[in-house]
Amino acid sequence: MHPVTGLLAAMELFLLGAQLMSWLYFPKDRRGLLYVWLLVLMILYNIFGGFFPDPSLSWIHIKLQMMLAWGSGFAVAAYLPYYFYAAFELKKLKFFAFKGMLFFLALPYFIFFVAEYHLSEDIDFSIRWGLIAPALYGVAFFWYAFKAIGERYRGNLESERLEMYLTYIAVLPWICMIPFGYFRVSQLTEVLTTNTGFLVITAILAARSVRERRQQRDEKDRTIILLKLTAAEIFEANCLKFDITPRERDILQYIKLGMTNKEIGEKLFIAEKTVGNNLQNLHLKTGAKTRTELVNILFTAL
DSSP: OOHHHHHHHHHHHHHHHHHHHHHHHSTTOHHHHHHHHHHHHHHHHHHHHHHOSOTTOTTSOHHHHHHHHHHHHHHHHHHHHHHHHHHTTOGGGHHIIIIIHIIIIIHHIIIIIIIIHHHHOOHHHHHHHHTHHHHHHHHHHHHHHHHHHHHHTTTSOHHHHHHHHHHHHHHGGGGGHHHHHHHTOOHHHHHHHHHHHHHHHHHHHHHHHHHHHHHHHHHHHHHHHHHHSOHHHHHHHHHHHTTOOHHHHHHHHHHHTTOOHHHHHHHHTOOHHHHHHHHHHHHHHHOOSSHHHHHHHHHSOO
16 A cells, blocks of 8 residues: 555545544534444445455455455445435435446446456456446536536525535545546546545534634624513514504504504504504514514514
């Protein structure tokens, strides 16, 4: 194994531990769990690709070494479409995530790198013909993924769209895996190209995690502040927020008690119609549809 490959595998093992702890702390983070599996596959890819094939390892047959080395790369490539489909809800990639992965990656792998290679022991033949379908599949997937991102996040969710495009760019080097395998480039070039993107994805997820934790902290602080406020202070703050007039404030106090417009008019010595007009203005200012909603908006929340 090249020292750089070993270093990257060790880094990813550390990241896997950190990501697992983060997911255990926030088990509802589905994207975090999906990335855990991506890291597991990436670590296996580095280990198998780094150690195999090695004729000196007599305890494992050279054929099996070759199958594991190529199989780990195919496994990562097969999981990527599902990761995009599930983590970012890109429904247009459903074909690539399921049927496409099966017919253009899994099937060629078992035909050429398992069955044919086992019979002929000619890995050059397997590489020459077994990478044609994955090459076409890879180009098509990245093209449709780019289009799906644009359609999914058009006009909204700016931060989510940026994260999606950065993730997309980070995995683009995987399209180089096919020419790398075909032309037998050095292990160093291969691992640096493919692993760099995953380190970028980790940075993206870490930034998102920090952002979400900050939002949760701000929400918690806001809840604590609300709990410390008295009902009168909440009502006063909302009156200022919605520009409630003194007359409307008086009417609101009686509405809170469940009194009718006629009863309120008698209490304040104003016409029932005047009460109705003020109530209509209150609904317009706050957006409340009912009296109950009006009371909830002005007396219980900021």
